[in-house]
Amino acid sequence: MNSGSAAILANAPLDPRKLPNYVYGMVLGPSDFRQVLENFNWKDRTANSLLHGAGTVCGLKISTKYQAGPPADVEVAVAAGFAVSPHGRWIQVVQDQCAPLNQWLQSQEGSLPGSMAPGAHTVYVTLCYKQCLTDLVPIAGQQCAPDANNRAPSRILETFALQFSWAPPAQPLEDRARHFGALMRRVVILDPIGSLPIQDDSQALLNAVRALASPSLAGPGSLPQSTVDYGPIRLASADAEATIREALTIWVTEVCPTVRAKAETGPTLDPATDDCLLLAAIDFTTNNSGQLNFAVDAMGNLIPGAIVVDETQRPILAPTRILQELFPSSGGTGTEGAIETTGTLLMKPASLPWAQGATVYQSLPAYLPLDALIDLSIESSVPPMPDHSTPAGRNVALTLIRPPPGSLPAPLTVAATYLSSAANFTSATIRWRWFRG
Helix, strand or coil, X not given: CECCCCCCCCCCCCCCCCCCCCCCCCCCCHHHHHHHHHHXXXXXXXXXXXXXCCEEEEECCEEEEEECCCCCEEEEEECCEEEECCCCCEEEECCCEEEEHHHHHHHCCCCCCCCCCCEEEEEEEEEEEEEEEEEEEECCCCCCCCHHHXXXXXXXXXXXXXXXXXXXXXXXXXXXXXHHHHHHHCEEEECCECCECCCCCHHHHHHHHHHCCCCCCCCHHHCCHHHHCCCCEEXXXXXXXXXXXXXXXXXXXXXXXXXXXXXXXXXXXXCCCCCEEEEEEEEEEECCCCCECCCECCCCCECCCCCEEECCCCCECCCHHHHHXXXXXXXXXXXXXXXXXXXXXXXXXXXXXXXXXXXEEEECCCCCCCCCEEEEEEEEEECCCCCCCCHHHCCEEEEEECCCCCCCCCCCEEEEEECCCCCCCCEEEEEEEEECC
């Protein structure tokens, strides 16, 4: 699935920061026109890679279907579409592309993991930026020279190469961006409740972001422990904005330099050969003969599960318009919306231990609207209960009490009722979260 032939010209590298200073009487040559092209391309590539990133922008869907023989095969298709490469170049696949998977496997004999051993395997569909020299035109040459020496390509076609590979292309920016997002989704912003101190994890957050600058960080298996611990990262509301700004500063000043694409010697005429994006992983099995295992139904459709296309690791670039819809100023709906604020309540009866069937009441902050979307959960207890998410661990029933319509202003109230008969239970810490609705 290639388009065009490689374009590698022996031209002196140009400083992309320069533009020609045209003056009357100046003699212009090819390098002067290349200088203009290099300057504008450099700005476009840098803006794409540093401000937006790399990934699929539109289209390029991967699909599979049965290809009747002989020999029968599974056709892997890539739909037309657009992408931005790791070096910030636009890639356009103008027409749908396809390739027979089993035919490719047979051409790989000797390179298949396990020496064509039967079992499960994975190949990756990769999209790379490529150039082709095209449109030959006559040029001034020597007398009696062959015609081939008196012609030269007048255009550089920016095209693509689609290929199968046994290993995915390196995605340092994508890997770290996903890790950074996972860290930020763990952040909960807490308001003080009375005189109870707030656990502040701001330094832990900053350390975890700084760890993303490690050059050895690749995939999930190489993550620092601070980024794979999925517990909440608590920030005090008074300092949360400053901490998040500092986390972004660390990303820009320390992480970004480690993930940007390496400089190219001659970007315009000799681009990097590894300017590639991952589109999908394809999981399949082979039989004892090294042939692809698959089956079809009576209608000629592949049986689901035989060939699995996984596009979850594909980097994508969402349009700004879509992002505006994902993050409207009014927030989401239901408990899937953005957390406005969160806090804890210590539920402890006046007389200890907590008697079976006894209920403890505590008010939520008065600033919460009466129709607020509130999520309640048990964060900890004394003594510790079993897993609170299991039926055996649900020893405390939580109820949110709202004042009836038309009543005097009153705060929302949480009621906690102890259901167990264990005599040594003394308290429970309740986590509440207010979601923007």
